[in-house]
Amino acid sequence: MTDLPQASTYRADPAILELGDAFYDPVEAADFPQTILRFRNQRHAEAVGLGDLSDADWLRHFGRFVPLPDNLEQPLALRYHGHQFRVYNPDIGDGRGFLFAQMRDGAGRLLDLGTKGSGQTPYSRFGDGRLTLKGGVREILATEMLEALGVETSKTFSLIETGEALERNDEPSPTRSAVLVRLQHSHIRIGTFQRLAYFEETDNLARLTDYCLRHYYGEEGGAPGRLLDHVSGRAARLAASYIAAGFVHGVLNSDNIAVTAQSFDYGPWRWTPFWDGGFTAAYFDHAGLYAFGRQPEAIHWDIVQLAASLRLIAEAEELTPALEGFPARFQEALRDAIFARLGIARGGDDEDGRLLIALESALARRTVEIDRFFFDWRGGRRRGPSPADAAYEDEAFADFRARIAAFDPLPGATDHDYWSDAAPQSMHIDEVEAIWSRIDEADDWSALDAKVAAVRRMGGAMRAA
Incomplete structure (x- = not known):
């Protein structure tokens, strides 16, 4: 964390x-x-x-x-x-x-x-x-x-x-x-590079590449392939972290992807209650282009646009490895992010992969909300009692139950008193609307202040491992 x-x-x-x-x-x-x-x-x-x-x-x-x-x-x-x-x-x-x-x-x-x-x-x-x-x-x-x-x-x-x-x-x-x-x-956005490519400003493309490598990645020399490699790696981690968080950005346009791949610009965002690949955040995203499960694809597509812009100052051979390596980087980052949220140590690659498949298969049944699941299984052992206990006993969770027993908890994974709460923190739309209603109707900011404090407390519990 x-x-x-x-x-x-x-x-x-x-x-x-x-x-x-x-x-x-x-x-x-x-x-x-x-x-x-x-x-x-x-x-x-x-x-x-x-x-x-x-x-x-x-x-x-x-x-x-x-x-x-x-x-x-x-x-x-x-x-x-x-x-x-x-x-x-x-x-x-x-x-x-x-x-x-x-x-x-x-x-x-x-x-x-x-x-x-x-x-x-x-x-x-x-x-x-x-x-x-x-x-x-x-x-x-x-x-x-x-x-x-x-x-x-x-x-x-x-x-x-x-x-x-x-x-x-x-x-x-x-x-x-x-x-x-x-x-x-x-x-600085991918769209910043696209504009320079659109106007064929090759000198400015090279200048921007050098600026980004020097100030954000600590490298001199301005090699476009190195910049693309850095951005691709960080973007893969960003996509993975969205999935592990259950978050849907909503508008993953190329002007909304920073060269540091730090998430920003929150318009129609949502947290999906369930592991639902088709869940969208924007009412105008009729095709589900930026749906929960398609976010890695969307971010990869944006990285391809960065590569296309850099082609004005680099050969394809210099850029191709960063694009081809994105899927593997995403899978590795997803394992890291899921395991961090569970608070368990990585095992071997094969065992990790099978656990991830079992987890996704169980959650895809949509019988347990994402936040509740990670809260109940923090440290790799089922804690309770929980409103989801019956779901965990179902056959849908059998493979997951069997596989997670082989994984060790991270030191301190459940030490924080947050893990003894009755329910996890979440950020679903009904709670967001309720917080806004109190501000809008009564200029009452106490619910927002309390929510920020509660979320920060959860963050402290997550960082304890």
């Missing part, structure tokens, strides 16, 4: 300026009627040396977007294209967000502070550049749950209500507005 961030001093590093103005457009933030602080991610603020900011300064920087010291003097809307549901779109880019600042954390990683809902840019087209408060609340819940489950995700850094009434076609309107700031390990 990922470790908690460690406190660090503030170290500004606006490295994006190395690329030059062919990659971005300076923009102005919207002038909001109000700035009301609704969420402040203190533990990640401390990780980038901003934990000591007063709330007033927090609002100045992340609601009014006064520049941070020695950082970007003006926000930058990043330029990119992308395939959206497999249709190429050259008319997109940062349409309601921008890159606000870059800095190093305690491990020396280059991190971005980017926005969502911060106003119109040259790429807004017909959009208002705004974010609904509900959308911001949903992003808090998604990122907190994913982080707790060990998924490499952007972090919701700040949410500020902005006092505007927004009209939306897909939810009751008018609705409240907000501006969100996310902390992320790069906002």
Whole structure:
């Protein structure tokens, strides 16, 4: 599991300026009627040396977007294209967000502070550049749950209500507005490379490749094959972590895949209650392109688009191994992710594979919810009593019961008192809607605060192993 961030001093590093103005457009933030602080991610603020900011300064920087010291003097809307549901779109880019600042954390990683809902840019087209408060609340819940489950995700850094009434076609309107700031390990996307390839800007493709290898992978030389190999490996782990978490991103377009393969940009996400390969998150995903079980395929397809872009500066022989190796990397990563969530040690490859097949076969019967299953079998031994006890005795679980008995628990796998709770934490749509209803109807934020605390407690239990 990922470790908690460690406190660090503030170290500004606006490295994006190395690329030059062919990659971005300076923009102005919207002038909001109000700035009301609704969420402040203190533990990640401390990780980038901003934990000591007063709330007033927090609002100045992340609601009014006064520049941070020695950082970007003006926000930058990043330029990119992308395939959206497999249709190429050259008319997109940062349409309601921008890159606000870059800095190093305690491990020396280059991190971005980017926005969502911060106003119109040259790429807004017909959009208002705004974010609904509900959308911001949903992003808090998604990122907190994913982080707790060990998924490499952007972090919701700040949410500020902005006092505007927004009209939306897909939810009751008018609705409240907000501006969100996310902390992320790069906002460079596969779509960033696609745009340069579209315009045949080979020099800029090479420059971007070198930038990404140097700042995100610690390599000099700018070899396109090396970059593709890194991105493919991390993307395989991302796809595997989604499956182990039971998470459905909803919109895995090539402009939503970062070059670091860190999950971000949460719109119509869902957690599937059951192991249902056809479960979709987006009501407009009529073909199930980004359904739960098709997410590895979708992410691999996006990696192929990165390879196609890099073909302008590399031979096919240099790029092919990273593409062909994706399925095996995904399978290996899926075993790691499933075993980590179960809290058991890996055995031999054959035994691990057979256990995974037995697990998927049992869960595919949809008699036990995913969160309940991993909670009840934490440490590789059935704990109880559980509402699912009858299902576990069914023939559908016989192979799984027999095989998991041979695996050892990880040290500390069940030491945390979370594993003695009556029920596991989950993030299903009814609970998300209930949390939002209390905010919308009574401005009651207590349910959100309690849920974030409970999810973080689960994350602590997961990390104990």
